[in-house]
Amino acid sequence: MTQRRRVIQTRSLEERMAEQATKLKEQANLLPPGAEREDLLKRARIAETGAHLSDWLRSPGLQPPN
DSSP states (O other): OOOOOOOOOSSOHHHHHHHHHHHHHHHHHHSOSSHHHHHHHHHHHHHHHHHHHHHHHHOSSSOOOO
């Protein structure tokens, strides 16, 4: 049986996703308008949404009924 590789993350998931979104936007800005650029921008939006997800879940805005 093979051993599972364990990686200890030094940065939070939110930080890593925000960094990924920034890199994707930078790559998209270097490309001319087209499908590849739109794909990179879409992936960047998804990464930004993921980076903010835990903030939204922790927000006191929506609370379950008592």
